Amino acid sequence: MIKTLLKFAPLPFFVMSAAQAGAQQTAPLDIPDVAPQPVSQATMQDVTRMLASDEFEGRAPGSVGEQKTIALLTERFAKAGLKPGNGDSWLQPVPLVSIEAGKVSPLTITGGKTPLSLAYGTDMVLGTYREADSITIAESDVVFVGYGINAPEKGWNDYAGVDVKGKTVVILVNDPDYDSADLSGDFGGKAMTYYGRWTYKYEEAARQGAAAALIVHDTVPAAYGWGVVESSWTGPQFFAQTKDKGASQTQANGWIQKSAAETLLASAGQDLATLSAAARKKGFKAVPLGVKASVSFANAIDTTMSNNIIGILPGAKRPDEYVLYTAHWDHLGRCKPASDGDDICNGAVDNATGTAALVALAETFAKAGAPDRSVVFLAVTAEESGLLGSAYYGQNPIYPLAKTAGGINMDAFLMAGPSRNVTVVGKGKSELEAYLDAALTSADRVASPDSSPQNGYYYRSDHFSLAKQGVPMLYIDGGEDLIEGGTAAGAAAAKDYTVNRYHGPKDEYNPDWNWSGVIADLSLYYRIGRSLAMSTSWPNWVEGDEFRATRDASRAAAK
Numbered sequence: 124m125i126k127t128l129l130k131f132a133p134l135p136f137f138v139m140s141a142a143q144a145g146a147q148q149t150a151p152l153d154i155p156d157v158a159p160q161p162v163s164q165a166t167m168q169d170v171t172r173m174l175a176s177d178e179f180e181g182r183a184p185g186s187v188g189e190q191k192t193i194a195l196l197t198e199r200f201a202k203a204g205l206k207p208g209n210g211d212s213w214l215q216p217v218p219l220v221s222i223e224a225g226k227v228s229p230l231t232i233t234g235g236k237t238p239l240s241l242a243y244g245t246d247m248v249l250g251t252y253r254e255a256d257s258i259t260i261a262e263s264d265v266v267f268v269g270y271g272i273n274a275p276e277k278g279w280n281d282y283a284g285v286d287v288k289g290k291t292v293v294i295l296v297n298d299p300d301y302d303s304a305d306l307s308g309d310f311g312g313k314a315m316t317y318y319g320r321w322t323y324k325y326e327e328a329a330r331q332g333a334a335a336a337l338i339v340h341d342t343v344p345a346a347y348g349w350g351v352v353e354s355s356w357t358g359p360q361f362f363a364q365t366k367d368k369g370a371s372q373t374q375a376n377g378w379i380q381k382s383a384a385e386t387l388l389a390s391a392g393q394d395l396a397t398l399s400a401a402a403r404k405k406g407f408k409a410v411p412l413g414v415k416a417s418v419s420f421a422n423a424i425d426t427t428m429s430n431n432i433i434g435i436l437p438g439a440k441r442p443d444e445y446v447l448y449t450a451h452w453d454h455l456g457r458c459k460p461a462s463d464g465d466d467i468c469n470g471a472v473d474n475a476t477g478t479a480a481l482v483a484l485a486e487t488f489a490k491a492g493a494p495d496r497s498v499v500f501l502a503v504t505a506e507e508s509g510l511l512g513s514a515y516y517g518q519n520p521i522y523p524l525a526k527t528a529g530g531i532n533m534d535a536f537l538m539a540g541p542s543r544n545v546t547v548v549g550k551g552k553s554e555l556e557a558y559l560d561a562a563l564t565s566a567d568r569v570a571s572p573d574s575s576p577q578n579g580y581y582y583r584s585d586h587f588s589l590a591k592q593g594v595p596m597l598y599i600d601g602g603e604d605l606i607e608g609g610t611a612a613g614a615a616a617a618k619d620y621t622v623n624r625y626h627g628p629k630d631e632y633n634p635d636w637n638w639s640g641v642i643a644d645l646s647l648y649y650r651i652g653r654s655l656a657m658s659t660s661w662p663n664w665v666e667g668d669e670f671r672a673t674r675d676a677s678r679a680a681a682k
Contacts, residue, residue, distance in 0.1 A: 152554060154561050155657040160487050162645040164638050170199060170479035174452070175471035175632040182470060183456025184219060184361055184505045185427035192452050192478075193432060196502055199482045200434035204489030208433025208499060209521050215431040217504050217515045220368075220424065223359040224250040224258075227420040230379075232265070235390030235414040241383050247337065248356040249377025251422065252325075254368035258375055259419040263291040263334050267388070267410045269402030270295050271324040271336070277309050278405065285409040288332035291416040293384065294324050297344035299403040301577045309405065315579030319344075322509070322582075325376045335375040335416065339384040339395070346578035351626045352378050354459045354468070361508035363515065364426065375418065390414060429453075429504040431512045433521060434481075436488050438497040438656070445522045446656045447499045447530030447594070448484060448648075449513060449585050450477035451506030455626060465628040472620065472630055477533035478502055480645055487649050494656035496528060506534075506585055513585035517592040525681035528655055529555050529595040529662050531648055532586035538636035539616035541643050542602030544571045549581040552670075553595040554662035555655070562650040566643070571602060593673035595662045597651065601644055 173195055174182065182188040197213040207213045230247050232239035241247050251258050269281040271294035298319035300308030310316045317323050321338050328336035342348050356378065362369070379387070385395045391412035401407055432452065438444065454470025469475075481500045488498055499522060503512030517524070545563070547556065550572040563570055573580060581587065586596035603613030624630040655662070661678060664671040 152557050152662065153658045153660040154558055155654050157650045157653045157657070159646055160491050160649060162483050162487050162642055162649060164642050166483040166486060167476070167479045167638060167641065170195070170482050171471060171475045172632045174475035174478055175469040177467055177469070181456040181458070181468045182452060182454045183359070184429035184453050184508065185221065186456055188456065189429060189504070193430060196432045196452065196478070196482070200485060200500065203482060203485040205434030205436055205485050205500060208435045208501070213432055213434060215433055215516065215521060217429045217431055217512050218364045218426070219361045219429050219505060219511060220254060220364050220426050221359040221361050222251060222254065223423040224420045225423055228418055230416060230418045232387055232390060232414050232416055236392065237390045239387060239390055241379070244353055244357065246383040247377055247379045248353055249337070249375045249418065250356060250360050251375050252362055252369040252372035253374060254424055255422060256424070257419065257421045260291065260335050260374055261417050262415045263289065263417070265291045265293060265391070265412045265414050265416050267393070267398055267412055268292045268294055269407045269409065270299055270318070271327055272298065272318045273327055274318060279309065281402070281407060281409060282331050283408070285411070289334050291335040291337065292328050292333045293379070294328070294336060294338045295399060295402060296321060296338050296341055297577065301344045306576070314576035315582070317582055319579055320582050325373065329372045333373050336373050337377050337379045339381055340378045341381050344577070346575065347621065347625070349380060354455065354626050355507070358456070358458060361505050361511060363511050387414070388412065429512065431504055431516055432502040434485060434500045436485065436493055436498045438495055439493040440495040442497045443526060444496040445499050445527045446496050446652050447501060447527055447589070448481055448533065448652060449501045449503060449530060449589070450474055450481050450533040451504070451512065451585055452478045452502040453504050453507055455507055458628065461628040468626065468628055469631045471632045472537060473535040473625065474506070475632070476536040476641065480533045480536070480648070483645060484649055484652070488653070491653070494653055496656040498652065498656055503585055510585055510588050513588035517588040523681070524589070524592050524594050525677040527594050528658070530586070530589060530597070531652055532584055532596055532598045533648070534584045534598070536641045536644065537601055537616055537620055538633070538638065539601060539605055539613060539640055540637050541606045541640040542613060543604045543606060544569045544602035545644065545647065546571050546573055546600040546602055548573045548598045548600060551665065552668050553597070553664045555595045555597045558651045558654050558662070559597060559599070559647070561654065562647045565650070566647060571604070574603070590670050591673070593670055593677045595664060595674065599644070599648070601640055
């Protein structure tokens with residue numbers, strides 16, 4: 124889920140004027156009542172176990188694991204009663220390029236008080252978006268650019284007055300007000316904006332002409348430890364193929380350990396904590412450090428055609444209108460070995476569970492009979508490499524997005540047991556939440572906002588690729604208020620997974636998992652999707668949301 128490399132446009136692209144926001148009034152929503160239907164726990168267990176087995180080798184795009192995943196899902200989709208989702212095919216080809224850095228030299232820093240040699244893996248990780256046989260950065264001036272944000276609408280430009288062409292920029296993770304107590308601030312307070320995502324920071328560094336961009340890793344604002352960075356950024360990295368083969372990007376992008384960054388700045392006569400504090404204030408000026416960076420590495424480049432896997436249950440009355448369920452089938456493949464030598468990142472929770480949910484929900488829908496609208500079950504590739512499969516579908520939809528009423532994304536179900544609530548990531552953004560509220564009321568449960576909006580989860584899973592195209596999308600996590608143990612137990616379960624298994628070889632299938640909470644959540648997902656598929660309404664983003672103008676335009680064109 125974490126690693127999103129896609130070159131999205133900066134957030135202001137989506138912001139609309141007040142006149143646009145008020146231009147279209149929302150009609151009352153038609154929210155049909157839906158009877159609960161059983162979702163098969165046996166299917167969830169069976170499909171999750173197979174997808175997470177060592178035989179599937181971590182389901183890396185373009186690997187034997189992908190072929191096994193295609194075979195399994197197409198068989199189970201057909202058995203559930205779905206039709207192929209792309210004409211006569213179950214597949215939507217997605218062209219990717221794989222680039223793996225090798226023979227990485229230490230990152231050397233010269234010209235300061237003390238020469239430094241930072242080791243690959245332990246002190247820093249890096250790679251490139253460029254399809255080049257090798258990368259050499261020699262004696263590149265180093266500049267500290269704060270949070271690396273250029274936001275004209277906020278009067279904020281960390282690059283103002285400094286030329287970083289051909290230079291190496293050092294950037295802070297997240298955005299300047301990430302540790303605020305509330306949601307007030309230039310950048311949404313503690314709720315991360317897209318400016319806080321590392322994808323944006325690399326994009327902006329490239330627009331500024333930097334040769335290399337290094338983000339300082341800090342566990343709290345990053346929301347994950349160095350181990351996640353190291354496992355996710357080593358090995359083959361997948362990107363969407365581009366016409367210029369990445370030439371418009373920086374030569375190297377990467378991360379540097381906070382302790383290594385502190386040493387680097389100290390050698391330059393600066394203090395990371397002092398500069399970080401200054402960078403949080405509007406008007407901050409980038410600081411040339413007076414030191415030079417050098418690094419080189421070779422690239423193993425391979426182009427591959429991965430696939431989104433699509434099934435459809437055609438609608439009974441309005442088959443040309445669609446409801447969408449999404450989940451990513453891919454994971455990291457082989458990765459940094461655990462202490463016992465296990466080097467397969469099986470991705471059982473992330474996201475064999477969500478992929479299995481597509482099959483289980485398809486079975487439930489088919490057994491209940493076709494609803495009025497068609498229901499599309501979309502298993503996307505290369506989420507772990509940057510939401511690439513979902514972005515490709517968003518840019519090349521099999522079914523018109525203007526005729527897609529909305530969707531639900533499923534990414535990583537924790538086996539923590541049943542909860543009194545669900546967590547809505549991006550709560551308050553769209554009218555789809557009215558359908559969720561109706562389902563929750565029937566189940567005597569409640570919706571809670573994301574307790575960690577500073578982590579930017581809204582921008583880190585496949586719903587975002589469809590949202591930026593205007594399609595209302597729900598992203599719901601399991602609740603933390605557990606029936607057994609309350610919020611303390613829920614927080615402990617989430618922490619245990621993040622610390623001990625997330626993006627590592629120990630995210631493995633466990634036959635002793637408690638599935639009761641997952642099945643309860645899937646019952647909600649079914650009722651939401653079924654109600655939307657029986658509805659005559661077209662839910663929208665709320666007025667003032669960054670995606671509202673895109674949706675208004677697409678629906679107007681469809682009419």
